[in-house]
Amino acid sequence: MAEPPGLIEARELTKRFGDKVAVDNLSFNVEPGRVTGFLGPNGAGKSTTMRLITGLDRPDGGTATIGGLAYSQLSKPLTRVGALLEARSLHPGRSARNHLLFLAQTQDIPAKRVDEVLDLVGLREVAGKRAGGFSLGMTQRLGIAAAMLGDPPVLLLDEPGNGLDPEGIRWVRNFMRQLAGEGRTVLVSSHLMSEMAVTADHLVVIGLGKLIADCSTEEFIERSSERSVLVRTPGSARLRELIAGAGGTVQGDDGPDGLIVTGMPAPRIGELAASASLVLHELTPRLPSLEEAFMELTAGSVEFGKTESGTAGSSPAGTP
Amino acid sequence: MTAGVVTAEWTKIRSVRSTMWSLLAFVVVAIGFSALVATVISNTWNDPGSHPNHVELVTDPTAVLFGAGFGFGQLAMCVLGVIVISSEYSTGAIRSSILAVPRRLPMLAAKSLVFALLDLVVSAVTVFAVFFITTAILRSHVSITLSQPGITRACIGGILYLTVLGLFALAIGGLIRHTAGAIATVIALVLVIPPLIGLIPGTIANHIHGYLPTVAGTLIGQSSQQPADVLSPWQGFAVFCAWTAVLLVACGYLLIRRDA
Numbered sequence: 001m002a003e004p005p006g007l008i009e010a011r012e013l014t015k016r017f018g019d020k021v022a023v024d025n026l027s028f029n030v031e032p033g034r035v036t037g038f039l040g041p042n043g044a045g046k047s048t049t050m051r052l053i054t055g056l057d058r059p060d061g062g063t064a065t066i067g068g069l070a071y072s073q074l075s076k077p078l079t080r081v082g083a084l085l086e087a088r089s090l091h092p093g094r095s096a097r098n099h100l101l102f103l104a105q106t107q108d109i110p111a112k113r114v115d116e117v118l119d120l121v122g123l124r125e126v127a128g129k130r131a132g133g134f135s136l137g138m139t140q141r142l143g144i145a146a147a148m149l150g151d152p153p154v155l156l157l158d159e160p161g162n163g164l165d166p167e168g169i170r171w172v173r174n175f176m177r178q179l180a181g182e183g184r185t186v187l188v189s190s191h192l193m194s195e196m197a198v199t200a201d202h203l204v205v206i207g208l209g210k211l212i213a214d215c216s217t218e219e220f221i222e223r224s225s226e227r228s229v230l231v232r233t234p235g236s237a238r239l240r241e242l243i244a245g246a247g248g249t250v251q252g253d254d255g256p257d258g259l260i261v262t263g264m265p266a267p268r269i270g271e272l273a274a275s276a277s278l279v280l281h282e283l284t285p286r287l288p289s290l291e292e293a294f295m296e297l298t299a300g301s302v303e304f305g306k307t308e309s310g311t312a313g314s315s316p317a318g319t320p
Numbered sequence: 321m322t323a324g325v326v327t328a329e330w331t332k333i334r335s336v337r338s339t340m341w342s343l344l345a346f347v348v349v350a351i352g353f354s355a356l357v358a359t360v361i362s363n364t365w366n367d368p369g370s371h372p373n374h375v376e377l378v379t380d381p382t383a384v385l386f387g388a389g390f391g392f393g394q395l396a397m398c399v400l401g402v403i404v405i406s407s408e409y410s411t412g413a414i415r416s417s418i419l420a421v422p423r424r425l426p427m428l429a430a431k432s433l434v435f436a437l438l439d440l441v442v443s444a445v446t447v448f449a450v451f452f453i454t455t456a457i458l459r460s461h462v463s464i465t466l467s468q469p470g471i472t473r474a475c476i477g478g479i480l481y482l483t484v485l486g487l488f489a490l491a492i493g494g495l496i497r498h499t500a501g502a503i504a505t506v507i508a509l510v511l512v513i514p515p516l517i518g519l520i521p522g523t524i525a526n527h528i529h530g531y532l533p534t535v536a537g538t539l540i541g542q543s544s545q546q547p548a549d550v551l552s553p554w555q556g557f558a559v560f561c562a563w564t565a566v567l568l569v570a571c572g573y574l575l576i577r578r579d580a
Contacts, residue, residue, distance in 0.1 A: 055422045056415060057579040072422040089415040091336055091407060098335035099416070105328035106420040146416065 003068030005080070006032030006153045006185040008053060012062035015048055015209075022048045024209035025062070030187045032153070035180045037200030037217070038189035039294060045209035046189040047085070050158050054083050066154055076107045082147030083156040087139045087163065092132020096123055096142050099131055100149060107150055117145040136163030144172070154185040161195060173199045193294050197221075205294065221287055229266045232258040232282035233273065242272045258282060321426040321433075328420070329427070329434040333404060342400035343442050346393050350446050351453060354389030358454040365461050374462070381464045382474040382543045385454040386447070390478065390541070393446070397439060397482055398506045401489030404435050406499040418580045428494065428572050435490060436483055443482035447475050470543035477540030477553060484557075484564050485510075488533060491567035495574060510534045526550065533563040 003009075008030035015023040023045045030036045040046050051057040053064040055071035063070065066081055074080045090099050100114040118124045121141040126134070131142060140163050147155055157176070161169045176199060180186045187204075190196050196203065196217070203220050205213040213220055233239050236259055240250050248264035261269055266285045273280050333339050361377075361384070364370050376384050405428075408414040421427040455464045466472045489506045496502040509532075517529045529535055530550025537560030540553040551559060 051579075054419055056418060058577075074422070077422055078420055083419055085415055085419075086412060088412045091332075091411045091413040093336040093338065094332070094413075095335065098331060102328040102331040102335070103416060103420050105324050105331055108322070108324045 003065070004032060005067035006183070007068075008064070008066050008154065008185060008187060009068075010049065010053065010062070010064045013049065013052055013059050013064055014061035015045075015052055015057060016060050022209050023052065023059075026206065026209065026211055027062075028204045028211060028214050030185055030204070031202070032185040033180060033183050034201040035176050035186045035188060035199055036202045036204060037196035038187055038204050038206075039193065039196055040189075040191070040206040040212075042191060043208075044206045046206065047158055048209075049206070050083070050085060050156050050187075050189065053156060054081065054085070056085070076150065078103060078107045078152065079109070079150035080152055081154045081156065082150060082152040083158075084140075084143040084147045084160055085156075085158050087136060087143050089143065090131050090139075093130055095128050096131050096134070096145075097127040099142065100146060103146055103149055109150060113149060113151075117148050120148060121145045137165060137168055140164055141168075144175075153183075155179060155187070157186070157188045159189055159191070161190065161192065169195070227262075227265075228286050229261045229264070229269055230258050230282060230284040230286055231261055231269060231280065233278055233280050235273075235276075235278040238276060239269075239273055239278055242276055243269065246272060260286075321429045325421055325426050325430040326434060329430040332417075332431075333434055333438065336407070338403055338407070339400065339438075342396050342403070343438075346396035346400070346442065347446050347449075349396060350389040350393030351450055352389070353392055354385060354450040354454050355457065357388040358385065358457040362457050362461060377458070377462050377464070380542050380544050380546065381462075381468075382451075382471065382478070382541060385451060385464070386474075386478055386541055389450055390447075390482070394482060394485055394510065395507065397443070397486050398489040398510060399503055401435065401439075401486040402493035402502040402506060403499055404431065404493065405490055406493040406497055406502050409497040410499055414580050424575050425572055428568075428575055432487055432490060432568065436487055439486035440479065440483045443479045447478045447482070451475055468543075473553070474541050474543040477542075477557065480557060481537050481541050481560070484537060484560055485534070488560075488564045488567060491564060491571045494571035495567065530556075531559055533560050536560045536563075 010029075011027050013023050013026040014021070026045070026049060038046050038049070048057065052059050053066070053071065066074065071077060071081065097114060097118065100117060101111060103109075104111060104114055115124065115127075118127050121144050123138065123141055123145060126138070131139065134142065140160065144157075144160065147157065155176075160172050160176075164172060173195070176186050176188060180201070188196075188199070200217050203213060203215060203217050204211070205220065231239065240259065243250050243259075243261055243264060246264065246268070248269070249262045251260040251262070252258060266283050270280065270283055273283075361370070361373050365374075373384065408417055417427055418424055451466075458464070464471065466475065489502075492506050492509075493499070493502040496505060514529065514532050514535045517525060517532065520529075526548070527550055536551055536556035539549060539551060539556030542549075542553060545552060549556075
């Protein structure tokens, strides 16, 4: 059966640099039509994984395919996959236009496409200037132009927001959402959780080269941490006793920040307070932020699947 | 290797300034030094002690005409050969190149072809320019023409030597990947090691010396066989081509094997 051209499949990818295992038996799929965030702390192996997918590095084990083919087997690969890896992947003495022109020539892409992508990223004005004089943000835009040169169905973007100003970051975010909306596969790595929370539909999270989670962004936040409830009440000492007596756990002191209750849903806390005629000023269920979820999950890089058994009601990792 | 990949390599080589500067250095140094030596020989023609020059101008004219200019000028071509490939690694451009041509070997083949053709054309123009300029300077003392035995072959040989030398440097640049290290290695192989081995007495050392890449390679630029030569001009050129081919194959093998 032919694979969809936009499907990226990593199977048991492993890469070692000397004694260090950078990518450890990593398997995941990246589906078309959505933005997949590739998350992990620095040194988690995100960039190495992207280099393995694009064939810049050889894996020590496992395979990575795009539409069923290894990157090196693709003919005219830039028309199949657009990749923005390290921003400094160009000769600083060469003009932006000539950089894109030689890439276009290798794929038999007409030269007018070079001007189209220069317009797309807003570099037309400086196209004849040496790329070495560009700011990091401009270099990043040039990298995005190179990735879009072949109008590919698959995009791999390694930290595309690096060096961009807030306006540029918003532009990249909208651009990625637009590309995914057109049915393309978009895999974007980032260590900025807040950015991924508003950009990615799906997350592949790795730590120390291992898969930690492969699920929707919502699911990741939900299942990664216990829900908690913020409670503010003038009778906090009494409520504390009641909650503890009913099997809940209370964190925080009686100060203005209120009590953080875990292990007990908000309605049950309300009932307990009512039974003792306690006044509640606030009763707010809280979801952890993506950032908190991420920090919790990558601390020590525990594999998500192994802690899964304790979490009721969620599907196994990796099967959406 | 498709036409597009070859065109792309031409775009790459023409779109960086170092190419133009290296070629300019080659032409200026080759013509300048050759003309200088010819002028000095001409002006001191009747001085006592200049007799060896006269003998060599008869026995091996191109060695005198080409020796100084191309002896130095060839280094500029070596530098260009190295940086054509090593600059891709030092700048990170290699990642873009390999993403575009992930099979890698077509890129190396196209790069070698484009650089060899550029080297060939520039060398041809320069060799004949040096020949006509130096013979014009010496015309009042000695007549050297292309129709004399070995002269045309030596001129064409000089062009072929410079072309293969460029590929020799390119292969070393691709093997070592660091510009400074590769240039130092090429200069050691071209300029430093041959005279050092030449100092060792004995037949074995003499044969080793004769088979060194550039020692063998430059034979084809001589207009006549010299007593100390181990190889004939075409044999020497074949040995030089073999060295270069082995290095290019190693370069291609490691290009595929190594992470980019």
